[in-house]
Amino acid sequence: MNILRQLTWRLIPFLLAYSFFVHVSECGNIMVSPNKCFVKGGVAIHKARSTLECSSMCISLRGFAYMFRDGMCEVRGVGLGTLKKSMKFSPIVLEEVSRGKTPLSSEPYSDFYAEIKAIDDSDKSFFSNKNGVPQPWWALDLREVNLIHTVVILPMYVGFGRFNDIGVFVGTQLPADGDFTKWPMLDHYQGPYSSGEGRVNFTCTNLISGRYVAVQRVSITYEKLELRDVRVYVIRYPA
The missing domain is CATH 2.60.120.260 (Galactose-binding domain-like)
Structure with missing residues (x-):
């Protein structure tokens, strides 16, 4: 049962990513979703309900870091990482x-x-x-x-x-x-x-x-x- 729970929690960000940006595709230096266009290597800012949802956006946009603050999700390095690398994304810390x-x-x-x-x-x-x-x-x-x-x-x-x-x-x-x-x-x-x-x-x-x-x-x-x-x-x- 514990193994099943751990597996479920690990899958949640990817399931959210699939549901939120399932249609994201690349077109030159642009990452495209149904309602948004993001410059590759740039910053994507979008509304989010939680840190978990923000992390899922980071995965979907293949970013390398994210920050969730005041209902907004900020993803850095859009399209610069592969999906495999994005599994090890990091939250952004401001100093x-x-x-x-x-x-x-x-x-x-x-x-x-x-x-x-x-x-x-x-x-x-x-x-x-x-x-x-x-x-x-x-x-x-x-x-x-x-x-x-x-x-x-x-x-x-x-x-x-x-x-x-x-x-x-x-x-x-x-x-x-x-x-x-x-x-x-x-x-x-x-x-x-x-x-x-x-x-x-x-x-x-x-x-x-x-x-x-x-x-x-x-x-x-x-x-x-x-x-x-x-x-x-x-x-x-x-x-």
Whole structure:
């Protein structure tokens, strides 16, 4: 009886995978299901009811890792594994890595508003750049290359909607001219920001890795960049 139970539990993810994505097929670099198309090697995000159902999607899409959170399933590396390898898929673990790292920025307004204020664990202090700086920026040196998943920012709200047209960029070498917009963009926030929004999430939809994470206004304006808190979440795959 115990052997039968163990066999049943091992079969459940595959039965769910069959029922959910039984018609998944490949067409060049695209994985196709009846209602969805997924880029091969990319990320698939879909509603799910449980971790078990999410794991079944990972099997069906032949991904190499998955994460279930808040009713959504995220599968990484779509189509990169064979069905046999997908039987050993791993859950994605996110780790916050900003604390203790080295922040950089365009010239701050003063030492009281220095770049470290964005990662000092206080929502009362904040980073603010000097007046008259076009495309102000703030960056963080993670000291090693990481696979970036999400950057969470709590802007400073002063009633003027200053936090707008903001991009989060990821790279491996600091630009000499302070233009981070040439780096791959993790995500973009158009804004303008209002106080009721709380924290703004910038989430990766592709696999983007780098040593540095930068926050910069995309348009060339002289509006200040003011950040109360920044947190960086990277992907860890359990061994």
